[in-house]
Amino acid sequence: MKFPLRRTTWTLAAALALATLSTLPASPAQAASTLANTGFEADGAGSAAPSGWSEYGTAAASFSEAGGHGGSHRLSHYSASAYKVETYQYLTGLADGNHTLSGWVRSSGGQNSAYISLKNCGSSEQRTDLPPTPNGEWIRLVASVKVTGGACTVSLTSDAAAGQWANFDDFTLTPGSTGVPVKGADISSLKKNEDYGGVYRDSAGTTADPLATLKSAGMNYARLRVWLNPADGYNNRARVLTQAKRIKAQGMKLLVDFHYSDTWADPGVQSPPAAWAGHSYSQLRTDVYQHTYDVLNALKAQGTTADMVQIGNEINTGLLWPQGNTSNWSQTAGLLKSGAQAAKAVSPTTLVALHLAHGGDNALYRWWFDNAVAQGVPFDVIGLSFYGYWHGDLSDLQANLDDLASRYKKPLYVAETAYPFRLDSDDGWENVIDRSDELVPGYPATEAGQSAWFRDVLNVVEAVPGGRGLGVFWWDATWTAVAGNGWDPADPSTGNAWENQALFGYGDRPLPAMQWFKHR
Numbered sequence: 001m002k003f004p005l006r007r008t009t010w011t012l013a014a015a016l017a018l019a020t021l022s023t024l025p026a027s028p029a030q031a032a033s034t035l036a037n038t039g040f041e042a043d044g045a046g047s048a049a050p051s052g053w054s055e056y057g058t059a060a061a062s063f064s065e066a067g068g069h070g071g072s073h074r075l076s077h078y079s080a081s082a083y084k085v086e087t088y089q090y091l092t093g094l095a096d097g098n099h100t101l102s103g104w105v106r107s108s109g110g111q112n113s114a115y116i117s118l119k120n121c122g123s124s125e126q127r128t129d130l131p132p133t134p135n136g137e138w139i140r141l142v143a144s145v146k147v148t149g150g151a152c153t154v155s156l157t158s159d160a161a162a163g164q165w166a167n168f169d170d171f172t173l174t175p176g177s178t179g180v181p182v183k184g185a186d187i188s189s190l191k192k193n194e195d196y197g198g199v200y201r202d203s204a205g206t207t208a209d210p211l212a213t214l215k216s217a218g219m220n221y222a223r224l225r226v227w228l229n230p231a232d233g234y235n236n237r238a239r240v241l242t243q244a245k246r247i248k249a250q251g252m253k254l255l256v257d258f259h260y261s262d263t264w265a266d267p268g269v270q271s272p273p274a275a276w277a278g279h280s281y282s283q284l285r286t287d288v289y290q291h292t293y294d295v296l297n298a299l300k301a302q303g304t305t306a307d308m309v310q311i312g313n314e315i316n317t318g319l320l321w322p323q324g325n326t327s328n329w330s331q332t333a334g335l336l337k338s339g340a341q342a343a344k345a346v347s348p349t350t351l352v353a354l355h356l357a358h359g360g361d362n363a364l365y366r367w368w369f370d371n372a373v374a375q376g377v378p379f380d381v382i383g384l385s386f387y388g389y390w391h392g393d394l395s396d397l398q399a400n401l402d403d404l405a406s407r408y409k410k411p412l413y414v415a416e417t418a419y420p421f422r423l424d425s426d427d428g429w430e431n432v433i434d435r436s437d438e439l440v441p442g443y444p445a446t447e448a449g450q451s452a453w454f455r456d457v458l459n460v461v462e463a464v465p466g467g468r469g470l471g472v473f474w475w476d477a478t479w480t481a482v483a484g485n486g487w488d489p490a491d492p493s494t495g496n497a498w499e500n501q502a503l504f505g506y507g508d509r510p511l512p513a514m515q516w517f518k519h520r
Helices: 012-023 190-195 210-217 237-249 281-301 329-346 362-374 394-408 447-462 512-518
Strands: 054-057 062-066 073-078 083-091 097-107 113-119 126-129 139-147 152-160 165-175 182-186 221-226 253-258 308-311 351-356 381-385 412-417 469-474
Touching: 073 083, 073 152, 097 113, 097 152, 113 139, 126 139, 126 447, 139 394, 139 447, 152 165, 182 253, 182 512, 190 237, 210 512, 221 237, 221 469, 237 253, 237 281, 253 281, 281 308, 281 329, 308 329, 329 351, 329 362, 351 362, 351 412, 362 381, 362 394, 381 394, 394 412, 394 447, 412 447, 447 469, 447 512
Parallel strands: 182 221, 182 469, 221 253, 253 308, 308 351, 351 381, 381 412, 412 469
Antiparallel strands: 054 083, 062 073, 073 165, 083 152, 097 139, 097 165, 113 126, 113 152
Protein backbone atom coordinates (compact mmCIF):
# COMPACT_ATOMS: atom_id res chain seq x y z
CA MET A 1 0.00 0.00 0.00
CA LYS A 2 1.30 3.44 -0.86
CA PHE A 3 1.72 5.62 2.22
CA PRO A 4 0.03 9.05 2.45
CA LEU A 5 2.34 11.82 1.31
CA ARG A 6 0.46 14.45 3.29
CA ARG A 7 -2.53 14.87 5.57
CA THR A 8 -5.35 13.45 3.58
CA THR A 9 -7.87 15.62 5.42
CA TRP A 10 -6.44 18.78 3.97
CA THR A 11 -8.09 20.39 1.03
CA LEU A 12 -5.97 22.51 -1.26
CA ALA A 13 -7.77 25.63 -0.10
CA ALA A 14 -7.13 24.84 3.53
CA ALA A 15 -3.47 24.19 2.85
CA LEU A 16 -3.10 27.51 1.08
CA ALA A 17 -4.82 29.31 3.92
CA LEU A 18 -2.64 27.73 6.56
CA ALA A 19 0.48 28.54 4.57
CA THR A 20 -0.19 32.22 5.16
CA LEU A 21 0.52 31.63 8.85
CA SER A 22 4.21 31.81 7.99
CA THR A 23 3.91 35.57 8.38
CA LEU A 24 3.06 35.18 12.09
CA PRO A 25 5.75 34.95 14.80
CA ALA A 26 7.28 31.52 15.27
CA SER A 27 6.35 29.60 18.39
CA PRO A 28 8.84 30.18 21.20
CA ALA A 29 11.84 27.96 21.86
CA GLN A 30 11.41 25.60 24.80
CA ALA A 31 14.65 24.90 26.65
CA ALA A 32 15.14 21.42 28.14
CA SER A 33 17.98 19.13 29.12
CA THR A 34 16.76 16.08 27.21
CA LEU A 35 15.11 15.61 23.83
CA ALA A 36 11.31 15.51 24.27
CA ASN A 37 8.56 13.86 22.24
CA THR A 38 11.14 12.06 20.15
CA GLY A 39 8.58 9.92 18.32
CA PHE A 40 5.94 12.65 17.92
CA GLU A 41 3.41 10.54 19.82
CA ALA A 42 2.43 13.10 22.48
CA ASP A 43 -0.25 14.94 20.51
CA GLY A 44 -1.72 12.50 18.01
CA ALA A 45 -2.45 13.31 14.41
CA GLY A 46 -3.12 16.83 13.27
CA SER A 47 -1.06 18.74 15.82
CA ALA A 48 0.41 21.82 14.18
CA ALA A 49 2.87 22.33 17.05
CA PRO A 50 4.20 19.01 18.38
CA SER A 51 4.80 19.09 22.13
CA GLY A 52 8.35 19.87 23.12
CA TRP A 53 9.24 21.25 19.69
CA SER A 54 9.31 24.83 18.45
CA GLU A 55 8.84 26.06 14.91
CA TYR A 56 10.28 28.80 12.78
CA GLY A 57 9.16 29.92 9.34
CA THR A 58 6.04 28.46 7.73
CA ALA A 59 4.77 26.99 10.97
CA ALA A 60 1.69 25.40 9.41
CA ALA A 61 3.93 23.28 7.18
CA SER A 62 5.16 21.37 10.26
CA PHE A 63 2.70 18.99 11.91
CA SER A 64 2.30 15.50 13.35
CA GLU A 65 0.24 12.89 11.54
CA ALA A 66 -0.44 9.17 11.48
CA GLY A 67 2.06 6.77 9.96
CA GLY A 68 5.21 6.67 12.06
CA HIS A 69 8.35 4.66 11.71
CA GLY A 70 8.28 3.02 15.13
CA GLY A 71 5.06 4.26 16.65
CA SER A 72 1.73 5.56 15.39
CA HIS A 73 2.76 9.07 14.39
CA ARG A 74 5.49 11.07 12.67
CA LEU A 75 6.45 14.68 12.05
CA SER A 76 5.72 15.86 8.53
CA HIS A 77 6.83 18.91 6.57
CA TYR A 78 4.43 19.70 3.75
CA SER A 79 2.51 22.55 2.18
CA ALA A 80 0.59 23.08 -1.04
CA SER A 81 2.62 26.30 -1.40
CA ALA A 82 6.37 26.85 -1.30
CA TYR A 83 7.59 26.85 2.29
CA LYS A 84 10.55 27.09 4.62
CA VAL A 85 10.17 25.58 8.07
CA GLU A 86 12.39 24.50 10.93
CA THR A 87 11.15 22.26 13.73
CA TYR A 88 13.61 22.40 16.60
CA GLN A 89 14.43 21.88 20.25
CA TYR A 90 16.92 23.99 22.19
CA LEU A 91 18.69 21.86 24.80
CA THR A 92 20.66 23.08 27.80
CA GLY A 93 22.53 21.32 30.57
CA LEU A 94 24.30 18.96 28.19
CA ALA A 95 27.68 17.56 29.11
CA ASP A 96 30.43 19.07 26.99
CA GLY A 97 31.86 16.69 24.43
CA ASN A 98 30.66 14.84 21.35
CA HIS A 99 26.96 14.11 20.84
CA THR A 100 25.18 12.25 18.06
CA LEU A 101 21.68 12.87 16.75
CA SER A 102 20.04 9.80 15.20
CA GLY A 103 16.61 9.59 13.59
CA TRP A 104 14.53 8.08 10.81
CA VAL A 105 13.54 10.10 7.76
CA ARG A 106 12.02 9.88 4.32
CA SER A 107 11.51 12.50 1.66
CA SER A 108 10.09 13.31 -1.76
CA GLY A 109 13.57 14.50 -2.68
CA GLY A 110 12.58 17.60 -4.60
CA GLN A 111 13.31 20.18 -1.92
CA ASN A 112 15.80 22.99 -2.27
CA SER A 113 17.23 21.54 0.94
CA ALA A 114 16.04 19.16 3.66
CA TYR A 115 18.24 18.05 6.52
CA ILE A 116 18.69 17.23 10.18
CA SER A 117 21.30 19.24 12.04
CA LEU A 118 22.96 20.12 15.33
CA LYS A 119 23.76 23.83 15.69
CA ASN A 120 24.43 26.56 18.26
CA CYS A 121 26.51 23.96 20.11
CA GLY A 122 29.71 25.97 20.51
CA SER A 123 31.21 24.49 17.33
CA SER A 124 30.38 24.40 13.63
CA GLU A 125 26.89 23.32 12.65
CA GLN A 126 26.72 19.70 11.49
CA ARG A 127 24.09 18.79 8.88
CA THR A 128 23.02 15.54 7.26
CA ASP A 129 20.87 15.83 4.16
CA LEU A 130 17.75 13.74 3.65
CA PRO A 131 18.03 11.29 0.74
CA PRO A 132 15.14 11.08 -1.73
CA THR A 133 12.89 8.13 -0.85
CA PRO A 134 9.90 8.56 -3.16
CA ASN A 135 8.81 4.95 -2.60
CA GLY A 136 8.30 5.65 1.10
CA GLU A 137 11.19 3.69 2.61
CA TRP A 138 12.61 4.98 5.90
CA ILE A 139 16.34 5.73 6.27
CA ARG A 140 18.17 6.26 9.56
CA LEU A 141 20.51 9.27 9.54
CA VAL A 142 23.03 10.57 12.06
CA ALA A 143 24.76 13.87 12.69
CA SER A 144 27.50 14.43 15.27
CA VAL A 145 28.82 17.60 16.88
CA LYS A 146 31.14 18.67 19.68
CA VAL A 147 29.16 20.52 22.37
CA THR A 148 30.97 23.33 24.18
CA GLY A 149 29.05 25.33 26.74
CA GLY A 150 26.34 22.77 27.53
CA ALA A 151 23.77 23.89 24.94
CA CYS A 152 22.76 22.71 21.49
CA THR A 153 19.84 23.00 19.07
CA VAL A 154 18.38 19.93 17.37
CA SER A 155 16.93 21.08 14.05
CA LEU A 156 14.76 19.40 11.39
CA THR A 157 14.59 21.73 8.40
CA SER A 158 12.93 21.90 4.97
CA ASP A 159 13.14 24.54 2.24
CA ALA A 160 10.76 23.24 -0.40
CA ALA A 161 8.59 23.98 -3.38
CA ALA A 162 4.86 23.39 -3.25
CA GLY A 163 3.89 19.77 -2.72
CA GLN A 164 7.30 18.53 -1.59
CA TRP A 165 7.30 16.57 1.67
CA ALA A 166 9.55 15.16 4.39
CA ASN A 167 8.85 12.84 7.33
CA PHE A 168 10.81 12.55 10.61
CA ASP A 169 10.51 10.10 13.51
CA ASP A 170 12.16 8.33 16.44
CA PHE A 171 15.03 10.71 17.26
CA THR A 172 17.67 10.29 19.93
CA LEU A 173 20.56 12.46 21.11
CA THR A 174 23.30 10.47 22.81
CA PRO A 175 26.93 11.01 23.85
CA GLY A 176 29.52 9.93 21.30
CA SER A 177 30.45 10.66 17.73
CA THR A 178 30.27 9.09 14.28
CA GLY A 179 32.24 9.44 11.08
CA VAL A 180 33.77 7.40 8.28
CA PRO A 181 37.55 6.95 8.40
CA VAL A 182 37.75 5.53 4.86
CA LYS A 183 37.07 7.89 1.95
CA GLY A 184 38.43 6.01 -1.01
CA ALA A 185 38.33 5.31 -4.71
CA ASP A 186 39.44 2.56 -7.04
CA ILE A 187 42.02 4.03 -9.43
CA SER A 188 43.06 0.82 -11.18
CA SER A 189 42.68 2.29 -14.67
CA LEU A 190 44.71 5.42 -13.99
CA LYS A 191 48.16 4.30 -15.15
CA LYS A 192 46.93 2.93 -18.48
CA ASN A 193 44.81 6.04 -19.03
CA GLU A 194 47.85 8.27 -18.58
CA ASP A 195 50.10 6.07 -20.72
CA TYR A 196 47.57 6.25 -23.56
CA GLY A 197 47.39 10.04 -23.45
CA GLY A 198 44.75 10.74 -20.84
CA VAL A 199 44.93 14.17 -19.19
CA TYR A 200 43.51 15.35 -15.87
CA ARG A 201 42.95 18.94 -14.84
CA ASP A 202 42.18 20.84 -11.68
CA SER A 203 39.04 22.93 -11.26
CA ALA A 204 40.74 25.88 -12.99
CA GLY A 205 41.49 23.77 -16.06
CA THR A 206 45.23 23.46 -15.44
CA THR A 207 46.84 20.07 -16.06
CA ALA A 208 47.27 18.38 -12.69
CA ASP A 209 48.19 15.09 -11.03
CA PRO A 210 44.84 13.35 -10.54
CA LEU A 211 45.95 11.71 -7.29
CA ALA A 212 46.94 15.10 -5.89
CA THR A 213 43.54 16.45 -6.96
CA LEU A 214 41.75 13.56 -5.26
CA LYS A 215 43.88 13.97 -2.13
CA SER A 216 43.13 17.69 -1.95
CA ALA A 217 39.42 16.83 -2.21
CA GLY A 218 39.74 14.62 0.87
CA MET A 219 40.38 11.13 -0.50
CA ASN A 220 42.54 9.10 1.90
CA TYR A 221 42.46 5.52 0.59
CA ALA A 222 43.13 4.06 -2.89
CA ARG A 223 42.15 0.66 -4.23
CA LEU A 224 44.11 -1.25 -6.88
CA ARG A 225 43.06 -4.51 -8.54
CA VAL A 226 45.73 -7.07 -9.34
CA TRP A 227 45.54 -9.65 -12.13
CA LEU A 228 48.13 -12.36 -12.69
CA ASN A 229 49.07 -12.10 -16.40
CA PRO A 230 46.65 -9.66 -18.09
CA ALA A 231 46.78 -9.41 -21.87
CA ASP A 232 47.64 -5.70 -21.87
CA GLY A 233 50.28 -5.86 -19.12
CA TYR A 234 48.36 -3.53 -16.80
CA ASN A 235 47.03 -4.26 -13.29
CA ASN A 236 49.72 -6.87 -12.81
CA ARG A 237 52.25 -7.15 -9.97
CA ALA A 238 54.72 -4.68 -11.50
CA ARG A 239 52.08 -2.03 -12.17
CA VAL A 240 50.61 -2.38 -8.68
CA LEU A 241 54.05 -1.84 -7.17
CA THR A 242 54.56 1.32 -9.24
CA GLN A 243 51.15 2.74 -8.39
CA ALA A 244 51.52 1.88 -4.71
CA LYS A 245 54.55 4.17 -4.45
CA ARG A 246 52.55 6.98 -5.95
CA ILE A 247 49.60 6.38 -3.62
CA LYS A 248 51.73 6.26 -0.48
CA ALA A 249 53.60 9.38 -1.57
CA GLN A 250 50.27 11.21 -1.36
CA GLY A 251 49.85 10.01 2.23
CA MET A 252 46.99 7.70 1.28
CA LYS A 253 46.37 4.15 2.48
CA LEU A 254 46.32 1.22 0.06
CA LEU A 255 43.73 -1.52 -0.55
CA VAL A 256 44.88 -4.36 -2.85
CA ASP A 257 42.05 -6.23 -4.59
CA PHE A 258 43.12 -9.74 -5.68
CA HIS A 259 41.01 -11.09 -8.56
CA TYR A 260 42.99 -14.36 -8.89
CA SER A 261 42.50 -14.14 -12.63
CA ASP A 262 44.03 -12.64 -15.76
CA THR A 263 40.93 -10.49 -16.29
CA TRP A 264 37.70 -9.38 -14.63
CA ALA A 265 36.33 -11.53 -11.81
CA ASP A 266 32.79 -10.95 -10.55
CA PRO A 267 29.67 -12.95 -9.59
CA GLY A 268 29.20 -14.03 -13.21
CA VAL A 269 32.71 -15.28 -13.93
CA GLN A 270 35.66 -16.36 -11.80
CA SER A 271 38.10 -17.75 -14.37
CA PRO A 272 41.47 -18.99 -13.11
CA PRO A 273 44.59 -17.44 -14.64
CA ALA A 274 45.87 -19.27 -17.71
CA ALA A 275 49.03 -20.21 -15.80
CA TRP A 276 46.91 -22.11 -13.28
CA ALA A 277 44.71 -23.92 -15.81
CA GLY A 278 44.22 -27.57 -14.97
CA HIS A 279 45.65 -27.22 -11.50
CA SER A 280 44.19 -29.41 -8.80
CA TYR A 281 42.44 -27.93 -5.79
CA SER A 282 45.50 -28.63 -3.66
CA GLN A 283 47.77 -26.89 -6.17
CA LEU A 284 45.38 -23.92 -6.38
CA ARG A 285 45.67 -23.43 -2.63
CA THR A 286 49.43 -23.18 -3.06
CA ASP A 287 49.00 -20.86 -6.06
CA VAL A 288 46.76 -18.50 -4.09
CA TYR A 289 49.14 -18.43 -1.15
CA GLN A 290 52.25 -17.83 -3.24
CA HIS A 291 50.70 -15.16 -5.49
CA THR A 292 49.19 -13.29 -2.53
CA TYR A 293 52.42 -13.50 -0.54
CA ASP A 294 54.56 -12.49 -3.52
CA VAL A 295 52.63 -9.31 -4.31
CA LEU A 296 52.18 -8.21 -0.71
CA ASN A 297 55.76 -8.99 0.30
CA ALA A 298 57.06 -6.99 -2.67
CA LEU A 299 54.90 -4.07 -1.57
CA LYS A 300 56.25 -4.34 1.95
CA ALA A 301 59.83 -4.55 0.72
CA GLN A 302 59.54 -1.24 -1.12
CA GLY A 303 57.98 0.48 1.88
CA THR A 304 54.38 0.49 0.66
CA THR A 305 52.76 -2.20 2.81
CA ALA A 306 49.10 -2.81 1.96
CA ASP A 307 46.73 -1.54 4.62
CA MET A 308 43.87 -3.75 3.49
CA VAL A 309 43.59 -6.77 1.18
CA GLN A 310 40.57 -8.26 -0.57
CA ILE A 311 40.85 -12.03 -0.97
CA GLY A 312 38.89 -12.22 -4.20
CA ASN A 313 36.62 -9.76 -5.97
CA GLU A 314 32.80 -9.98 -5.71
CA ILE A 315 33.01 -13.64 -4.68
CA ASN A 316 29.27 -14.30 -4.26
CA THR A 317 29.71 -17.66 -5.97
CA GLY A 318 33.27 -18.32 -4.91
CA LEU A 319 36.52 -17.96 -6.82
CA LEU A 320 38.72 -19.96 -9.20
CA TRP A 321 35.89 -21.96 -10.75
CA PRO A 322 35.13 -24.80 -10.77
CA GLN A 323 37.23 -25.91 -7.77
CA GLY A 324 36.44 -22.84 -5.69
CA ASN A 325 32.75 -22.54 -6.53
CA THR A 326 30.49 -22.21 -3.48
CA SER A 327 28.76 -25.43 -4.55
CA ASN A 328 31.69 -26.91 -2.59
CA TRP A 329 32.03 -24.59 0.38
CA SER A 330 34.89 -26.45 2.00
CA GLN A 331 37.03 -25.83 -1.10
CA THR A 332 35.91 -22.20 -1.36
CA ALA A 333 36.92 -21.78 2.27
CA GLY A 334 40.27 -23.47 1.72
CA LEU A 335 41.23 -21.05 -1.05
CA LEU A 336 40.14 -18.06 1.03
CA LYS A 337 42.15 -19.31 3.99
CA SER A 338 45.25 -19.58 1.81
CA GLY A 339 44.92 -15.96 0.71
CA ALA A 340 44.19 -14.68 4.21
CA GLN A 341 47.08 -16.64 5.73
CA ALA A 342 49.50 -15.25 3.15
CA ALA A 343 48.37 -11.69 3.84
CA LYS A 344 48.86 -12.05 7.58
CA ALA A 345 52.22 -13.78 7.10
CA VAL A 346 53.47 -10.67 5.31
CA SER A 347 51.87 -8.13 7.65
CA PRO A 348 49.74 -9.07 10.68
CA THR A 349 48.28 -5.54 10.77
CA THR A 350 46.98 -5.66 7.19
CA LEU A 351 43.19 -6.01 7.27
CA VAL A 352 41.75 -9.00 5.41
CA ALA A 353 38.46 -8.24 3.65
CA LEU A 354 35.93 -10.53 2.00
CA HIS A 355 33.95 -8.75 -0.71
CA LEU A 356 30.60 -9.61 -2.28
CA ALA A 357 28.38 -7.80 -4.79
CA HIS A 358 24.61 -7.14 -4.45
CA GLY A 359 24.97 -5.13 -1.25
CA GLY A 360 21.22 -4.85 -0.71
CA ASP A 361 20.66 -8.63 -0.55
CA ASN A 362 20.72 -9.57 3.13
CA ALA A 363 19.72 -13.20 2.51
CA LEU A 364 22.75 -13.66 0.25
CA TYR A 365 25.13 -12.13 2.80
CA ARG A 366 23.76 -14.15 5.71
CA TRP A 367 24.04 -17.39 3.75
CA TRP A 368 27.55 -16.57 2.53
CA PHE A 369 29.09 -15.33 5.75
CA ASP A 370 27.38 -17.98 7.89
CA ASN A 371 29.15 -20.54 5.70
CA ALA A 372 32.46 -18.66 5.84
CA VAL A 373 32.29 -18.49 9.65
CA ALA A 374 31.27 -22.14 9.94
CA GLN A 375 34.26 -23.11 7.77
CA GLY A 376 36.63 -21.03 9.89
CA VAL A 377 37.60 -18.52 7.22
CA PRO A 378 39.54 -15.69 8.94
CA PHE A 379 38.58 -12.13 8.03
CA ASP A 380 38.66 -8.68 9.58
CA VAL A 381 36.32 -6.66 7.37
CA ILE A 382 33.23 -7.15 5.17
CA GLY A 383 33.12 -5.36 1.80
CA LEU A 384 29.98 -4.80 -0.28
CA SER A 385 29.42 -3.57 -3.83
CA PHE A 386 26.33 -1.38 -4.00
CA TYR A 387 25.13 0.19 -7.23
CA GLY A 388 21.64 1.62 -6.74
CA TYR A 389 20.55 0.95 -10.32
CA TRP A 390 21.21 -2.80 -9.75
CA HIS A 391 21.22 -3.59 -6.04
CA GLY A 392 18.08 -2.09 -4.49
CA ASP A 393 17.16 0.96 -2.43
CA LEU A 394 19.44 2.68 0.04
CA SER A 395 17.16 1.27 2.73
CA ASP A 396 18.12 -2.24 1.53
CA LEU A 397 21.80 -1.36 1.88
CA GLN A 398 21.17 0.06 5.35
CA ALA A 399 19.20 -2.96 6.53
CA ASN A 400 21.94 -5.29 5.30
CA LEU A 401 24.75 -3.26 6.88
CA ASP A 402 22.89 -3.07 10.19
CA ASP A 403 22.25 -6.81 10.26
CA LEU A 404 25.82 -7.73 9.26
CA ALA A 405 27.28 -5.42 11.91
CA SER A 406 25.14 -7.05 14.59
CA ARG A 407 25.51 -10.62 13.37
CA TYR A 408 29.27 -10.79 12.68
CA LYS A 409 30.62 -7.93 14.79
CA LYS A 410 32.93 -6.81 11.98
CA PRO A 411 33.59 -3.40 10.38
CA LEU A 412 31.99 -2.90 6.96
CA TYR A 413 32.67 -0.77 3.93
CA VAL A 414 31.16 -0.20 0.51
CA ALA A 415 33.95 -1.51 -1.72
CA GLU A 416 32.34 -0.23 -4.91
CA THR A 417 29.72 2.34 -5.81
CA ALA A 418 29.31 4.88 -8.61
CA TYR A 419 26.68 6.91 -10.42
CA PRO A 420 26.47 8.68 -13.80
CA PHE A 421 26.77 12.46 -14.12
CA ARG A 422 25.39 12.26 -17.69
CA LEU A 423 24.05 9.56 -20.01
CA ASP A 424 25.79 10.20 -23.34
CA SER A 425 29.12 8.65 -24.25
CA ASP A 426 32.44 10.45 -24.59
CA ASP A 427 33.98 7.81 -26.85
CA GLY A 428 31.09 6.42 -28.91
CA TRP A 429 31.08 3.16 -26.94
CA GLU A 430 27.78 2.23 -25.27
CA ASN A 431 27.88 3.06 -21.57
CA VAL A 432 26.82 0.61 -18.88
CA ILE A 433 24.15 3.08 -17.73
CA ASP A 434 22.91 5.24 -20.61
CA ARG A 435 19.11 5.48 -20.30
CA SER A 436 16.94 7.47 -17.92
CA ASP A 437 14.85 4.39 -17.06
CA GLU A 438 17.99 2.78 -15.59
CA LEU A 439 18.49 5.54 -13.02
CA VAL A 440 17.66 5.50 -9.32
CA PRO A 441 14.48 7.55 -8.63
CA GLY A 442 15.40 10.92 -7.16
CA TYR A 443 18.92 10.92 -8.58
CA PRO A 444 19.13 12.42 -12.08
CA ALA A 445 22.12 11.74 -14.33
CA THR A 446 23.60 15.16 -13.61
CA GLU A 447 26.59 16.39 -11.69
CA ALA A 448 24.27 17.23 -8.79
CA GLY A 449 22.64 13.80 -8.97
CA GLN A 450 26.00 12.03 -8.89
CA SER A 451 27.11 14.16 -5.96
CA ALA A 452 23.91 13.44 -4.02
CA TRP A 453 24.38 9.71 -4.56
CA PHE A 454 27.88 9.74 -3.09
CA ARG A 455 26.70 11.88 -0.18
CA ASP A 456 23.80 9.59 0.65
CA VAL A 457 25.77 6.33 0.45
CA LEU A 458 28.31 7.87 2.82
CA ASN A 459 25.48 8.93 5.14
CA VAL A 460 24.09 5.39 5.26
CA VAL A 461 27.51 3.89 6.02
CA GLU A 462 28.15 6.49 8.71
CA ALA A 463 24.90 5.50 10.42
CA VAL A 464 25.89 1.83 10.93
CA PRO A 465 25.51 1.16 14.68
CA GLY A 466 28.53 0.78 16.90
CA GLY A 467 30.79 2.78 14.61
CA ARG A 468 31.22 -0.26 12.34
CA GLY A 469 30.71 1.70 9.11
CA LEU A 470 34.27 2.20 7.80
CA GLY A 471 33.57 4.14 4.60
CA VAL A 472 33.12 4.01 0.84
CA PHE A 473 35.21 3.47 -2.32
CA TRP A 474 34.12 5.06 -5.61
CA TRP A 475 34.71 2.76 -8.59
CA ASP A 476 36.78 3.51 -11.05
CA ALA A 477 37.16 7.23 -10.33
CA THR A 478 39.84 8.04 -12.91
CA TRP A 479 38.67 5.89 -15.83
CA THR A 480 37.90 8.55 -18.41
CA ALA A 481 37.46 7.97 -22.15
CA VAL A 482 40.90 7.36 -23.66
CA ALA A 483 41.43 5.46 -26.91
CA GLY A 484 43.01 2.10 -26.21
CA ASN A 485 41.93 1.84 -22.57
CA GLY A 486 38.65 0.00 -22.99
CA TRP A 487 36.80 -2.79 -21.25
CA ASP A 488 38.65 -5.70 -22.82
CA PRO A 489 42.38 -5.77 -21.99
CA ALA A 490 42.90 -8.16 -24.91
CA ASP A 491 41.23 -5.87 -27.47
CA PRO A 492 42.50 -2.26 -27.78
CA SER A 493 39.53 -1.33 -29.99
CA THR A 494 37.01 -1.68 -27.17
CA GLY A 495 35.84 1.55 -25.60
CA ASN A 496 35.21 2.62 -22.04
CA ALA A 497 31.65 1.99 -20.88
CA TRP A 498 32.23 3.78 -17.56
CA GLU A 499 33.48 7.30 -18.32
CA ASN A 500 30.10 8.83 -17.43
CA GLN A 501 30.53 7.50 -13.88
CA ALA A 502 34.09 8.71 -13.27
CA LEU A 503 34.87 11.58 -10.90
CA PHE A 504 36.48 13.62 -13.68
CA GLY A 505 34.14 15.07 -16.30
CA TYR A 506 34.32 15.04 -20.07
CA GLY A 507 36.46 18.17 -19.87
CA ASP A 508 38.88 16.28 -17.57
CA ARG A 509 38.07 18.49 -14.55
CA PRO A 510 37.04 17.22 -11.10
CA LEU A 511 33.29 16.83 -10.59
CA PRO A 512 31.37 18.15 -7.55
CA ALA A 513 30.88 14.63 -6.14
CA MET A 514 34.59 14.55 -5.36
CA GLN A 515 34.07 17.06 -2.56
CA TRP A 516 32.23 14.42 -0.53
CA PHE A 517 35.60 12.85 0.22
CA LYS A 518 35.62 15.51 2.92
CA HIS A 519 32.66 13.77 4.55
CA ARG A 520 33.16 13.76 8.30
